[in-house]
Amino acid sequence: MRADERALRTACVRIADWPVLCAVHAHPELRDRPVVVLERSGPREIVRAMSAAARASGIRVGMRRREAEACGVALHAIDVDLASEARRFEEVARSIESLTPRLELDVPGRLSFPTRGPARYFGGDAALVGRVHDTLTALLGADAAAVRVGIADGRFAARLAAREARSHADPDGRASFVVAPGESAAFLAPFPVAALGDPGFAELLERLGLVTLGDFANLAPPDVLARFGHDGVRCHDLARGVDATPLDLSTPPPDLVESFEFDPPAKRVDTAAFAAKALADRLLARLADRGLGCTRVRVEAETEHGEQLARVWRHEGALTPAALAERVRWQLDGWLAAVGPAAGVVEGDVRGQQDLAALADLELDSPTGALVLLRLVPEAVVPGRGRQLGFWGGDAAATDRADRALGRVQGMLGFDQVGTCVVQGGRTPAEQIAFIPWGEPREPRRPVQVGGEIAVWPGRIPAPAPGRVFDPPVRAELVAADGSAIRVNGRGEVGDDLAVLRCAALPDGGGRVVGWAGPWLHDVRWWDRQARRRRAVFQVLVAAAGPERGAVACLVAVERGRAALDAVYD
Amino acid sequence: MSFAHEQVLPVAGGFGSLLPGGGLRRGSVVHLGGAVGSAALVAPLLAAATAVGEWAAVALLDDTFGALAAAEADVALERCAVVRRVPAERWATVVGALLEGFTVVSAVVPPHVRLGDARRLVARARERRAVLIAWRGAWPAEAALRIEAGASRWHGLERGDGLLAGRELTVVVENKGVSRTARLEMPLGTSLGSIVVAPVEAITTAPVTPAALAG
Structure with missing residues (x-):
């Protein structure tokens, strides 16, 4: 492992069933009932999240509405409200921000932050975990039971640690799991490869007999690169507990920052979100021109009273324009809720009951005022390999x-x-x-070039190359006019003129030699007495019948003295 | 929706000018026959796929693919998969699997291919927008294009002297019932892309045209 490969120690805070918590918050009468949150996927509605009671009856994420309803409980189905999820999660982010300034939001319901500073300040990882729980309990009340905190080396391991946290809850029901420094690789090893979050790639690994992350991590990195390409190496780094995402970059060049000034100031969410969409498109197009994709973006806004707001969003793999625009919109929703008329009220919150349409109409007449500037700063960029389409759709997908x-x-x-x-x-x-069998490195046994010069092979048959090559050669008869086999002496002199070539591999079994x-x-291999072979090769033109x-x-x-057919110029 | 030119993989040079639209129409089946000479024609067809970054595959019943000749014809060998020694009884399955992943699949046809299997492959090629080149053997199903390599004349070789240099290959291209016979001049060059660029000497249309009747 290289020195610069050390993963950043990271904490992941996850609130389980966040969509359900938000829904129950909006409809308090549904608490402890079987609730599913549905989202629309094409023509059908599928389950996005469910409450514990619904899970107990066998409902799982990704089920169709009808399948879920067939599970035999009186379900309460609620449509997803991403805006309210994002809005309420902004409150969570704000309260965590009182512990550390360097937050990154993945999706509503999950955020991560580097622990080095805060863990030192609060006196270790365990103390930091306790602080996070205290803070969120103050904010969420009874819902804080759903908070899971995981700390490990690297974001990926931290996320899995947070997933494992439930089974490591302390007597107070506070779920957390801390992987000791340097233990991340061992912690990751037993997880199935599906944890990498790439179903197609996981399926391939399973077919190859690599079932757990540990199996995959045991491969040598050069082999992984040769077989699976750069995406494979990224997954391999994750499996080894090495965080592939680069550490904090320095300030990106100013020309990569996209900003939009609202004139007049944007007073409505939908106005700002509309500008955000155009901004996201422009930013990613500019990055794509440079062959880059963006994995982490900072959304910044300024209000007309000079307040500066900023939040970092992160994404596994490069962000698409739609995904980026969605995150900016979530963020705007979150800020607007915080600065809206009911700002400051946490318990007994009435904002959760506002639906998306109402929020879109919400005027920014709060003390902080309307937005005057929206800025998108790409914080981490990666080579945008998979998104460089070639002609006729030729791209990495074709491979x-x-x-x-x-x-x-x-x-x-x-x-x-x-x-x-x-x-x-x-x-x-x-x-x-x-x-070269598929899957092995494409390396010739005898390089064409040696030290930058094309190797010379005395006696090489000149171009053109034959279209059909027999290896091993096919037995043939090459005879002179008198019917005797053609012989070549040690000095390369041919005894007779070639007259007839007969071979089963030729059309009509061969024929008269015309040239x-x-x-x-x-x-x-003249240097090897055992393996030495001497042969004489002819280009022969046989008259075809017809x-x-x-x-x-x-x-x-x-x-x-024996002839054999090496190849046909097919 | 896609434009017409996106549905054709252009084939370089004089050979391409013989083909309708200047190349291989995606989703179609081409039969390529001829006792000797078809390998010189299959290489530019494979190169048509690899030149635009797509993948090509060659399926053989034996192990006689002249990859060096393909490389001379500008086929990118790193994107040209070779499947060798395909057993006749699994041929249709293998070719079907290749059509799932490759833009141009050139498969040597074993004897006695069932009509049903062939039709299924035609449908698969159309569905995947791939080109199936049914090579060498008899193709029982329909083909959008039938190409037959005829006799070759070689230049440069004398009795005990000279070197194989150029070649004149007679090609018959049958498209929608109309067949054109052409003679491809293939001078020896550094790459077959330039070899195939050659004037087409004679073009004859097999069905008798009204104009010919009037004359």
Whole structure:
């Protein structure tokens, strides 16, 4: 492990079933009832989250509404309200901000922050966890039982630690799990590869027999790069407990910052959100021009009274314009709720009951006033590899598709029958090609270039190359006019003129020789007494049968008086 | 929705000019036959896919793919998968799997392919917008294009002297019942892309046209 690969010690705060908590907050009569929050996915409604009572009856995330209703309990179905989720989570973010300034929001319901500073200040990870629980209990009351805190090296491990926290709750019901420094790799090892969050990639790994993160982490990084590409390396880093996301970058160049001035100041959420959409598109297009994608963005706003608001949002993989615009909108919702007419009221909050439409109409007539400036700052950028489309849609997706198809064919025919070819040094056409089974590094056995110079192979058959190569060669008869086999002496002199070539691999079994050149003399492995071979290779033109009087060109090797067909210029 | 030119993979040079639209229409099946000479024609078709960043695959019943010749024809070998020694009884399954992942699949057709299997592959190619080149054997199902490599004449070789240099290949392209015969001049160059760029000497239309009848 390189020194710069050490993962940043990170805490992840997750509030389980956040959508349900928000829904129950809005409809207090539903507390402790089986509640599902539905979201629309195309034509159908699927379950986004469910309460503990609903989970107990077998309902799971991703189920369709009808399936959920068939689970046999009197369900209360509520439509998702992302705006209210984001708005209420902004309160959570604010209260955590009293402990540390460096927050990053992943989605409403989950945030993370580096622990180095706050853990020192509060006296260790355990004390920090306690502080987080105290803070959130003060904010959420009974709902704080759903708070899970995980601390580990790297965001990925911290997230999984937060997921594990429930089974490590203390007697007060405070769920937290702290992975000791340096133990993250061991902590991650037993998790299934599906935890990487890439179902297609996880399926591939499972097919290859790599079931847990530990199995995957045991592979050598160069092998992972050769087989799975850069996305594979990113996942491999996660599995090893190395955080692939770069640490805090310095200030990005100012020309990558996109900002929008509202004139007149934006008084309504939907006005600001509309500008945010255009801003997100512009920012990501500019980054894409440089071959970059954005994984972390800081949303900044200024109000007409000079207040500055900022919040960092992070995303696994590069943000799409839609995802970025959505996050900016969530953030605007969160700020507007905080600065709105009911600002300052936490318990008995009436804001949660406002629906999205009402919020959109909410005028920013709060003390802080309307927005005058919205700014998007890309905080972390990654090479935007997967999003560089080529012509006709040729892109990394094409490679993935080919890879899957070849994997399937390898399963049918065997590992060695499927692969690609690579050009290498050699004399005959067969020697100049190496067949590399799919999945192995494409390296020729004999490099074409040695030290920047093209290696010389004496006796190499010149271009053009034949379209059909027989390896091993097919037995043939190359005879002179009197019917005797053609022989080549040690000095490369041919005894007779070539008259007839017969071979089963030729159309009509061969025929009269109408032209020939050579021989090229190959003294193969002359330094090795056992493996030494000497052969003479001819280009031979055989008259083809038929009215068109064409000819078939082929390569014939004579070795120890025996002829063999090497290749046909098909 | 896509534009017409996006549905055609352009084939370089004089060979491409023989094909309708100048190349391979995605989603179609091409039959490529001929006792000898078809390999010289399959290479530019594979190159049509790899030149635009797509992947091509070659499925063979044996192990005789002249990859060096393909490389000379500007096929990007790193995006050209080779599947060798495909058993005849699993041929349709293998080719079907390849059509899922590749833009151009050139498969040597084994003897006695069932019509039902062939039709299924035609449908698969259309559905995946891939091009299936049914190579060498007899193709029982429909094909948008039938290409037949005819006789070759070679230049440069004499009795005991010279080197194989250029080649004239007779090609018959049958499209919608109209067949054109052309002679492709393939001078030896550094790459086959330039080799195929050659004047088409003779073009004959097989069905008798009204104009010919009038003459």
